[in-house]
Amino acid sequence: MKRTATDIRKAIESNWNEYLSRYGNLFSSNHVDGSTPPSVFVGAYGYPKVLVGPMLPPVHGDTMILDLPEKWTGKSLEDIVNYRLSLVRGIKPVKIDDVGQKYIESLQEMSMSEKSTDAEMELVKNASPTVSIDGDSPIFGPIGEIKSAKFANSSSDKNMQRTFYDHDLLANDALVELYNRGIEISRIQKCFSIGMFGKTRKLVPTRWSITATDDIISKSLVEKITEYDVLDTSLVFSYNHLGNFFAVVMFPSRWMFEMQEAWYDEQGNIGFGSDFEDIKGMTHYPETAGAHFASRLAVSEYLTEKKAQAAVMVLREIRPEYAVPVGVWQVREGIRMALKQKPLEVSNFQEGLDFACKKLSIGKKEWLAHSKLYLAKKQKSISDFF
Amino acid sequence: MVFSAKTGGSEEWKAVISAISTLVEEATFEATGEGIAFRGMDPSHVALIDIAWPNSAFEKYVCDADVKFGVRIDEFSKLIKRSDKKDNIEISISEDKLLLVTIGKNKKYKMRLIESSATDTPLPKITYNAKVGVTSAEFDKILGDIQVVSEYLSINANPTKAEFSGRGDSGEAIITLEKGMPEMPELEIKEDSNATYSLEYLNSIVKAVGTVAGTVVCEYSSKMPLRLEFKVANIGRIHFYLAPRVES
Numbered sequence: 001m002k003r004t005a006t007d008i009r010k011a012i013e014s015n016w017n018e019y020l021s022r023y024g025n026l027f028s029s030n031h032v033d034g035s036t037p038p039s040v041f042v043g044a045y046g047y048p049k050v051l052v053g054p055m056l057p058p059v060h061g062d063t064m065i066l067d068l069p070e071k072w073t074g075k076s077l078e079d080i081v082n083y084r085l086s087l088v089r090g091i092k093p094v095k096i097d098d099v100g101q102k103y104i105e106s107l108q109e110m111s112m113s114e115k116s117t118d119a120e121m122e123l124v125k126n127a128s129p130t131v132s133i134d135g136d137s138p139i140f141g142p143i144g145e146i147k148s149a150k151f152a153n154s155s156s157d158k159n160m161q162r163t164f165y166d167h168d169l170l171a172n173d174a175l176v177e178l179y180n181r182g183i184e185i186s187r188i189q190k191c192f193s194i195g196m197f198g199k200t201r202k203l204v205p206t207r208w209s210i211t212a213t214d215d216i217i218s219k220s221l222v223e224k225i226t227e228y229d230v231l232d233t234s235l236v237f238s239y240n241h242l243g244n245f246f247a248v249v250m251f252p253s254r255w256m257f258e259m260q261e262a263w264y265d266e267q268g269n270i271g272f273g274s275d276f277e278d279i280k281g282m283t284h285y286p287e288t289a290g291a292h293f294a295s296r297l298a299v300s301e302y303l304t305e306k307k308a309q310a311a312v313m314v315l316r317e318i319r320p321e322y323a324v325p326v327g328v329w330q331v332r333e334g335i336r337m338a339l340k341q342k343p344l345e346v347s348n349f350q351e352g353l354d355f356a357c358k359k360l361s362i363g364k365k366e367w368l369a370h371s372k373l374y375l376a377k378k379q380k381s382i383s384d385f386f
Numbered sequence: 387m388v389f390s391a392k393t394g395g396s397e398e399w400k401a402v403i404s405a406i407s408t409l410v411e412e413a414t415f416e417a418t419g420e421g422i423a424f425r426g427m428d429p430s431h432v433a434l435i436d437i438a439w440p441n442s443a444f445e446k447y448v449c450d451a452d453v454k455f456g457v458r459i460d461e462f463s464k465l466i467k468r469s470d471k472k473d474n475i476e477i478s479i480s481e482d483k484l485l486l487v488t489i490g491k492n493k494k495y496k497m498r499l500i501e502s503s504a505t506d507t508p509l510p511k512i513t514y515n516a517k518v519g520v521t522s523a524e525f526d527k528i529l530g531d532i533q534v535v536s537e538y539l540s541i542n543a544n545p546t547k548a549e550f551s552g553r554g555d556s557g558e559a560i561i562t563l564e565k566g567m568p569e570m571p572e573l574e575i576k577e578d579s580n581a582t583y584s585l586e587y588l589n590s591i592v593k594a595v596g597t598v599a600g601t602v603v604c605e606y607s608s609k610m611p612l613r614l615e616f617k618v619a620n621i622g623r624i625h626f627y628l629a630p631r632v633e634s
Contacts, residue, residue, distance in 0.1 A: 226429075254430065254431060278430055279429045279430050280429060280430065378631045378632055378633060379430075379432055379584060379629065379631050380432075380611075380629040380630055380631070380632055381430070381431040381432060381629050382427060382431055382432065382433065382434045382510055382611060382627055382628075382629045383427075383431045384629065385510035385511060385512060385610065385611055385629070386508045386509075386510055386511065
């Protein structure tokens with residue numbers, strides 16, 4: 001029998017409780033001693049005075065996997081939730097522009113580290129590891145207010161270090177430069193969030209920094225793409241993981257991009273979100289929020305590699321098995337994975353969409369009804385007539 | 387090198403700048419012995435503007451070597467707006483690569499020029515089967531009438547009449563001009579033609595230059611680009627090309 005979202009959440013909770021019954025004493029303490037992946041979190045609550053601190057598991061060694069989404073494709077929902085839960089989040093209120101203080105400086109040092117770094121936190125009171133997984137709120141392990149924190153010295157990534165010490169480099173340029181040097185998006189985003197780039201530095205809540213990082217980097221890629229020749233063929237890609245079904249349809253055209261999402265609610269009704277942009281970029285905050293920019297990043301990476309521009313429609317169908325939302329990274333990585341598969345070559349957009357929909361439960365008609373790209377596609381270019 | 391161009395009033399520059407500003411933020415003009423020209427497309431490559439401003443349209447015009455100069459349209463526009471209708475505007479380029487703009491008798495501006503990134507843009511190759519000349523006041527009205535129900539304008543012309551129509555979720559609109567009506571001084575049809583164009587683009591260009599042009603001449607063919615010609619006194623012509631919308 002197929003498991004429902006509630007079954008999956010229950011299973012995750014009971015796995016976790018079993019884990020705690022063996023190792024619970026590690027978590028329920030006012031002293032946490034371990035190796036941070038490295039990982040840092042900046043909350044949005046209380047902005048501009050936000051809760052900032054390291055994410056530290058009570059174990060030593062190479063813990064990198066616990067906060068490196070780029071390595072998570074192929075893992076199960078349970079695994080990923082467990083990574084998340086095993087990190088104790090230390091918090092301390094800091095004003096977003098107060099980045100000169102020692103505490104933030106040591107978090108910045110830590111964020112640049114090439115590998116997991118030993119750290120210790122003294123908490124005001126015992127962290128409590130009780131969790132409830134309801135499918136709505138983001139998942140955190142135990143949270144505790146920091147009395148004091150110590151970080152071991154670590155060797156920093158040289159590229160990060162250079163952008164960190166360059167106070168003339170604009171934050172946008174720093175992000176793009178690190179990306180071009182092959183640093184993972186999730187690591188760039190952490191440094192960005194802990195106020196390490198730009199002329200005037202400040203903390204950026206993690207949630208916003210993820211969207212901003214995808215947005216800024218993909219914008220720089222799209223700029224390049226729009227100078228390339230038009231893709232010479234129509235292609236369809238698909239991939240699914242974690243109860244998310246992705247399809248990407250691209251066809252020869254000037255750059256146009258649309259991301260559509262559809263999901264089933266508890267009653268089985270379908271909800272839609274859809275955003276379209278062309279060379280002028282986004283003019284409003286997307287309905288699909290960070291997923292729009294995360295998917296644009298994956299798509300623009302692909303086209304940059306192919307040195308071509310195209311019109312691209314990304315479809316994301318969220319099935320009830322996606323019982324616990326684990327973050328927008330899974331959209332970025334899901335579409336990256338889709339674009340690594342061997343594409344199906346088709347003769348045009350319509351045929352591409354037909355194939356894409358074969359692997360989805362929602363039909364072509366419904367996707368088209370929510371599509372602006374489909375309307376924009378009818379608009380020809382003057383250059384078609386040169 | 388000597389280049390200087392002086393207009394008899396300020397309306398000419400205002401029309402040229404507002405036309406260009408509907409498509410781009412930066413513009414590169416080319417001055418030759420013949421006059422000043424501009425050609426450019428919007429970033430989506432949906433529309434193209436081609437302006438030919440002959441030397442004869444200026445009160446005084448000297449150009450002994452071809453020169454290209456790029457401006458930021460918003461900067462240039464602010465400055466030109468400081469002129470009264472009757473003020474002459476004289477432009478030239480200084481040795482330190484600034485645009486010198488003299489407005490009226492006593493106002494002198496220097497404005498930075500920008501690196502021109504413009505590549506040569508060709509013109510679309512089209513045989514026009516229909517030519518419909520409409521007074522600009524009437525054309526503006528038609529766009530407004532269609533916009534009530536649609537985002538697109540379809541033009542369907544045959545030797546006896548031109549129909550302007552639009553269709554949207556709320557309904558349809560159709561405006562018919564019969565041959566011989568004063569609002570349509572020109573109707574020349576080689577072949578019945580029907581095509582659809584974006585109102586968003588049409589509206590912005592007609593708002594920008596329609597008021598200074600007496601008539602708007604629409605030339606097009608089925609499923610092909612539209613060319614609008616605005617004849618503006620003392621400029622010569624402004625051609626606006628717009629790619630069609632095609633059902634596929």
